[in-house]
Amino acid sequence: xxxxxxxxxxxxxxxxxxxxxxxxxxxxxxxxxxxxxxxxxxxxxxxxxxxxxxxxxxxxxxxxxxxxxxxxxxxxxxxxxxxxxxxxxxxxxxxxxxxxxxxxxxxxxxxxxxxxxxxxxxxxxxxxxxxxxxxxxxxxxxxxxxxxxxxxxxxxxxxxxxxxxxxxxxxxxxxxxxxxxxxxxxxxxxxxxxxxxxxxxxxxxxxxxxxxxxxxxxxxxxxxxxxxxxxxxxxxxxxxxxxxxxxxxxxxxxxxxxxxxxxxxxxxxxxxxxxxxxxxxxxxxxxxxxxxxxxxxxxxxxxxxxxxxxxxxxxxxxxxxxxxxxxxxxxxxxxxxxxxxxxxxxxxxxxxxxxx
Numbered sequence: 128x129x130x131x132x133x134x135x136x137x138x139x140x141x142x143x144x145x146x147x148x149x150x151x152x153x154x155x156x157x158x159x160x161x162x163x164x165x166x167x168x169x170x171x172x173x174x175x176x177x178x179x180x181x182x183x184x185x186x187x188x189x190x191x192x193x194x195x196x197x198x199x200x201x202x203x204x205x206x207x208x209x210x211x212x213x214x215x216x217x218x219x220x221x222x223x224x225x226x227x228x229x230x231x232x233x234x235x236x237x238x239x240x241x242x243x244x245x246x247x248x249x250x251x252x253x254x255x256x257x258x259x260x261x262x263x264x265x266x267x268x269x270x271x272x273x274x275x276x277x278x279x280x281x282x283x284x285x286x287x288x289x290x291x292x293x294x295x296x297x298x299x300x301x302x303x304x305x306x307x308x309x310x311x312x313x314x315x316x317x318x319x320x321x322x323x324x325x326x327x328x329x330x331x332x333x334x335x336x337x338x339x340x341x342x343x344x345x346x347x348x349x350x351x352x353x354x355x356x357x358x359x360x361x362x363x364x365x366x367x368x369x370x371x372x373x374x375x376x377x378x379x380x381x382x383x384x385x386x387x388x389x390x391x392x393x394x395x396x397x398x399x400x401x402x403x404x405x406x407x408x409x410x411x412x413x414x415x416x417x418x419x420x421x422x423x424x425x426x427x428x429x430x431x432x433x434x435x436x437x438x439x440x441x442x443x444x445x446x447x448x449x450x451x452x453x454x455x456x457x458x459x460x461x462x463x464x465x466x467x468x469x470x471x472x473x474x475x476x477x478x479x480x481x482x483x
Contacts, residue, residue: 144171149184149253152245156192159199168206175213183215185252187245191221197229204233216240218248227310234314241312250306251313254283257305262286264304266296267311274454275313281458289454326463326483331383334435335466335481338387341430342479346472349426350402358469363462364388364453364480373416374450375424376459381442383435386460389424390478396420399472417449 145152153171171186178186188207195203207217218240219230230241242248249256250263263285267273273289280287288304290296300307339356346354371393378386391399393416400408400419408415424447435442450456465482 144174146177146181146183148249148256149182150245150249151178151181151183151186152189153187154189154192155203157194159193159195159203161199161202164199164203164206168203168210172210175211178213178215185216185218185248187218187220187242187248189221189245190219190226195226200226200229201233204230204237204239207239208234208237216252218242218252220245220248222310224310231312234312237314239314241310241314243308243310246306247308247311250308251279254285260286261305262288262303264288264290264296264299264302264307266290266293266309268293272312274457276308276311277454278457278462279313281455287454327385327465327481328383330440331385331481334383334438334440337431337434338427338479338481339468341434342427342470345427345430346399346423349423350399350472352399352402352473354470354472356468356470360467360469361464362467363464364457364460364482365467368392368453368478370394371451372453373420374453374456375417375420375447376450376456377424377428377447378445379428379442382440383442384483385465386480386482387424387428387444388456388460388480388482389420389427390480391420391423392475392477395472395475395477398475399423413451417451421447421449 145154151171151174153167155167177183188203203219207219210217216238219234220242221244222230222241227241227243234241240248240251242251250261263280265273265277265280265287266289267276277287277289288299290299293309296307296309339359343354343356346352368390373391373393373396375389376386377388393410396416396419397408397410400416403419408419428444432442432444448459460482463483465480468479468481470477470479
């Protein structure tokens with residue numbers, strides 16, 4: 128439901144409170160003083176019933192008309208962090224690039240979100256007020272932060288495009304994207320699971336060598352190239368991969384369940400396909416390369432299924448899904464830990480990942 132009417136309340140300090148498109152906006156007017164900040168935050172905290180009745184999905188504090196320094200910003204963040212959230216997320220919006228750098232440090236370890244504009248906040252807090260086919264351009268100098276933003280937006284069903292640099296973002300923002308997002312941060316106070324936590328069943332963990340061995344055997348058999356495993360780690364899926372990659376994912380279920388993922392740098396995928404097919408493959412032929420990596424996935428899991436069957440472990444693999452970007456893949460498999468396996472094909476790196 129989109130709330131088109133704007134509800135405005137004026138309090139004694141003449142700060143303005145309004146609810147628009149399911150977002151409560153607090154415009155901090157004038158000099159930011161400790162007592163004034165405390166009064167505003169307490170007033171907002173007391174509006175629990177109004178937030179519930181008006182179906183507010185998020186509360187944002189706008190700095191557009193505020194006068195502040197680092198000390199007063201620190202007080203604001205501290206007060207917001209201690210404010211009862213009533214199940215509704217809180218964000219700071221409408222800040223300068225310099226203020227954003229300070230706010231990143233001040234809000235670290237809190238659940239306070241940072242959004243450059245109210246529109247950006249609405250995109251995350253009240254996505255149903257936007258059309259589903261929204262096209263969004265994203266850039267942040269912090270790649271981990273950009274990954275999180277893109278993954279969240281893809282999960283919400285939007286078409287997301289990543290800019291490679293600040294200059295690229297500025298130039299591409301003129302191309303007609305619905306929304307351009309930068310200098311935002313999706314802070315979360317919740318602690319992350321321990322690095323050693325592995326959400327895989329005991330039976331699957333015991334049979335991980337089956338997947339590793341069959342990957343090596345299958346690729347050697349079909350390409351004639353030397354394949355081997357070089358290392359493995361317990362961690363979430365990584366986006367720290369250089370260059371262009373092609374990925375294939377297969378969901379499996381039965382006595383064991385999870386996701387099996389292959390990740391090939393484009394150049395390595397082409398080398399493997401050419402060795403298997405005995406003919407050249409154009410680097411720009413996305414369809415052929417994606418089909419090839421998907422077929423490698425099919426062959427490896429087919430061999431693994433046979434070996435597992437001989438151990439009385441029944442498993443069913445879905446058809447592979449292929450991607451030319453990491454963000455939509457991560458949106459599909461999530462960010463839980465799994466087994467990340469470093470592999471080589473004639474000395475060239477490729478990767479496997481098995482997760483819940």
